[in-house]
Structures are given as C-alpha cells and as structure tokens.
Amino acid sequence: MKCTRALRRIQAYFDGELPPGESTALEEHLRGCPSCSGELERLRDLSSLVKGLRAPSVNPELWDNYSAGVLRKARAAPGRRIPVRERAGSLRLLHPRLAYAAAAIFLVFIVAMMYHFNVVRRPAAGDAAPLTAQQRPIVERFEAGDLASSVMAFAPENDPVAIVWVFGCRIENGQDSGEGTIL
Amino acid sequence: MSASDRELIEACREGRDAPFEELVDRYKMKAYSLAYFLVGNAADALDISQEAFIKIYRNLHRFRGKSGFGTWLHRITYNLCMDFLRLRKRRASLSYRDEIGKPGEEPAIESSGKSNPLKGLVKKETREMVRGAIDRLPAKLKSVLVLREIEDLSYGEIAGIVGCSTGTVMSRLHHARKRLGKILKTVVKGQHL
Numbered sequence: 001m002k003c004t005r006a007l008r009r010i011q012a013y014f015d016g017e018l019p020p021g022e023s024t025a026l027e028e029h030l031r032g033c034p035s036c037s038g039e040l041e042r043l044r045d046l047s048s049l050v051k052g053l054r055a056p057s058v059n060p061e062l063w064d065n066y067s068a069g070v071l072r073k074a075r076a077a078p079g080r081r082i083p084v085r086e087r088a089g090s091l092r093l094l095h096p097r098l099a100y101a102a103a104a105i106f107l108v109f110i111v112a113m114m115y116h117f118n119v120v121r122r123p124a125a126g127d128a129a130p131l132t133a134q135q136r137p138i139v140e141r142f143e144a145g146d147l148a149s150s151v152m153a154f155a156p157e158n159d160p161v162a163i164v165w166v167f168g169c170r171i172e173n174g175q176d177s178g179e180g181t182i183l
Numbered sequence: 184m185s186a187s188d189r190e191l192i193e194a195c196r197e198g199r200d201a202p203f204e205e206l207v208d209r210y211k212m213k214a215y216s217l218a219y220f221l222v223g224n225a226a227d228a229l230d231i232s233q234e235a236f237i238k239i240y241r242n243l244h245r246f247r248g249k250s251g252f253g254t255w256l257h258r259i260t261y262n263l264c265m266d267f268l269r270l271r272k273r274r275a276s277l278s279y280r281d282e283i284g285k286p287g288e289e290p291a292i293e294s295s296g297k298s299n300p301l302k303g304l305v306k307k308e309t310r311e312m313v314r315g316a317i318d319r320l321p322a323k324l325k326s327v328l329v330l331r332e333i334e335d336l337s338y339g340e341i342a343g344i345v346g347c348s349t350g351t352v353m354s355r356l357h358h359a360r361k362r363l364g365k366i367l368k369t370v371v372k373g374q375h376l
Contacts, residue, residue: 011357015331017338046364049313050332055219058229067207070233071200074240 001029006036014043188252195243203243207236210253213334214260220329221264222271223318231267235260250343257334258344261326268322316366324359327352 006029012018013026030037186194186202188209194202214232222228238259239246246255317325323345330341338349345352 011360012338012353015338015356017353042364043360046360046367047332049309049367050317050328050363053220053310053314053317053333055216055228056225058215058225062229063211066211066233067204067236070207070236070240071204073233074237 001025003029003033003036006030006033007039010036010039011043014040014047189248192243192246192248192252195240203240206252210256211236213253214256217257217260217329217334218264220314220317220333221261221322221326222267227267231263232260234263238263250340254340254343257330257336257340261330261344265322265326313367316363319366320359320362324355324362327355328359328363331356 006026009018009022009026013023018026030040186205188206191202191206195206211232214235215228218231218235219225219228222231235256239256246252317328320328326345327341330336330344331338336344338352341352342349347355
C-alpha cells in the first residue's frame with residue numbers, strides 16, 4: 001500500500017470504520033512507515049483531548065425539575081399531543097369534500113322545508129294577473145334535463161328581492177338546452 | 184428490570200406521562216451535552232434540550248422506530264441547535280459562556296503519545312482552550328466532530344442525524360480535525376497535533 005492510499009484510510013481506520021481486510025493491509029503499511037504512523041498518532045492525540053471534554057454539570061435542583069418542566073411546557077403550549085387511540089377514533093370524516101357535501105345536503109333540506117311550509121312564494125292557480133317587469137319573479141320555469149341538476153329559489157312575500165341557487169345545469173337564456181332552462 | 188425505550192414509547196402513546204418522564208430522565212444528559220457543545224453555553228443548552236423533548240412529546244405518534252430513540256433525539260436536538268446558531272449569527276451576538284452550577288467533574292485527559300510532554304493530567308485551562316477551539320469551528324464541522332468524538336456515534340448514525348452521506352461525514356470530520364489541530368497547535372505546545 002502506498003502512503004497516499006494509506007493516508008486516505010487512516011481516519012476511517014482510527015474511527016473503526018474501515019473494513020477488516022483493508023485494516024490488515026493498512027496496519028502492515030503503518031508498521032513500516034513512520035510518516036503514516038505519525039499521522040495516526042496525531043489523530044489519537046487530538047481525539048484524546050476532545051474525548052475528555054464533558055459539558056458542565058447542572059445544578060441538581062435544575063435536573064430534578066427538568067422532566068416535570070418539559071411536561072408542563074408541552075402541556076401548556078398549543079399543539080398538545082393527542083394519544084394515538086384517541087386520535088384514531090376522532091373525526092377523520094371531516095375531510096373537506098365530505099364537509100362540503102354535508103353542507104350542500106343541509107342547504108337542500110332547509111330549502112325543501114321552506115317550500116313545504118310555504119315560506120317560498122309559489123305561483124298559485126288564481127294568481128294569473130300579469131306582473132309588471134319589476135314584479136316579475138326571477139324564476140318562472142325550470143326544467144332539469146338530468147338528475148344532477150337542481151334549482152332553488154327564495155322570494156319572500158312583498159319583497160322584490162329573490163335569491164336563486166342553480167346547481168349543475170347549463171344556462172342558456174331563453175333557449176331550451178335540453179338540460180335545463182331558466183327563463 | 185427497566186422497560187425498553189420502545190415499551191416506554193408505547194406507554195406514552197396511550198396518553199400516560201410517567202413513562203415519558205422516565206425517557207426524559209434516561210436521555211436528558213445526552214441531549215444537554217450535545218446542545219452544550221454545539222451552542223457553547225449551558226443555559227442555552229438546557230433550554231434547547233428541553234425544547235427537543237417537548238417536540239418529541241408532541242410527535243411521539245410519528246416515531247416509526249426505524250432508528251433508536253437516542254438517534255431521533257440527537258437529530259431533533261441537532262436541528263434545534265442549528266436553528267439557534269443561525270438565529271444567533273443573524274443577530275450577530277457574541278457567544279458567551281455562562282456556566283450553570285459548578286464546573287463538571289471532568290476526567291483527566293490522557294495522551295497516548297510516548298514522547299508526549301502532556302502525558303497524564305491536562306490542566307483545566309487546557310480543557311477550556313480545547314472547548315474554545317471547538318467553538319471556533321464552523322457549525323457543520325463542529326457538529327460532526329462532537330457527534331463522533333464526544334457522543335461516540337458511527338459515521339452512519341452521524342449521517343442520519345446531520346442529513347448527509349457518510350462520505351460527507353468523513354470529509355467534514357477530516358477538515359474539522361485538521362482545523363482543530365491547527366488551532367490547538369498554538370495553544371497546546373508540545374502536543375503532536
């Protein structure tokens with residue numbers, strides 16, 4: 001083994017990270033090379049200086065309260081750990097998409113109830129008198145061509161303001177698209 | 184018979200705090216020691232080590248057990264120290280040493296060299312100088328040196344903590360030792376560094 005190759009391996013050898021086969025070859029070289037064995041000696045001396053260092057000891061009182069302090073701070077700060085079992089049973093259902101779906105269903109239910117209890121004005125049979133342009137309801141007719149489409153309207157009595165929700169249909173003013181038309 | 188780290192972690196996951204306290208008692212010195220040599224003063228090291236345990240407490244459910252608890256703690260402590268050093272550098276505040284309590288009972292440092300004039304006891308001043316010299320190393324070099332020489336970790340473990348390859352660990356360690364030797368040459372006269 002040449003010195004250049006040996007020098008590249010000395011550190012790993014000193015740290016016990018050199019494979020056994022390479023260690024034997026290096027040891028052989030070191031026995032006959034004062035320069036490389038001097039390098040190993042240098043590493044040993046330096047290491048002995050550093051290895052002897054210890055962090056200053058801590059006041060025993062501080063150590064005694066150390067773990068209690070950790071727990072107190074961990075509990076006090078936000079983001080307290082939730083035990084795994086507790087978390088496993090928690091509402092993972094609150095996925096955003098599911099939450100939106102639940103909100104939509106709730107909204108449909110509310111509107112259906114409004115229709116059921118006549119909160120929303122429905123055109124009556126005797127209510128045939130022509131309306132002025134301002135009085136004309138926004139939603140006159142709606143035909144849903146597919147089941148996924150729906151429309152909801154809210155127009156309080158004696159109030160010119162109406163709120164209309166339209167879901168899942170193509171709107172073509174005045175033209176029957178076959179899927180849904182708002183006039 | 185004391186419970187293994189894994190058993191204690193499992194108990195912690197069930198929401199019990201006593202096993203966690205046992206884990207803290209088991210590893211507090213390791214966390215404190217690593218933080219001390221990386222940041223350079225005891226008060227900050229204590230704070231950082233406590234912060235590391237708080238992080239662990241909140242993230243116990245993420246511990247997969249691929250590496251040991253000690254390695255995980257080292258990694259978190261190391262990251263907190265690096266954050267701390269970055270912040271300190273930004274603030275351009277000077278490193279200071281504020282020893283808490285009395286100085287540690289440090290074992291005598293022996294040198295292996297036969298012709299070494301410092302064979303046997305090395306004075307406390309020398310240890311302080313070595314500590315100061317380590318402090319002068321760049322953070323990346325200092326961390327691998329401390330993890331190898333003081334924490335006695337393998338190249339693979341150091342690579343896992345620092346987040347680099349074992350080749351990089353070897354290279355950094357080589358440069359750290361070389362630079363430390365240069366600094367100490369002027370301080371520890373007669374030592375073969």
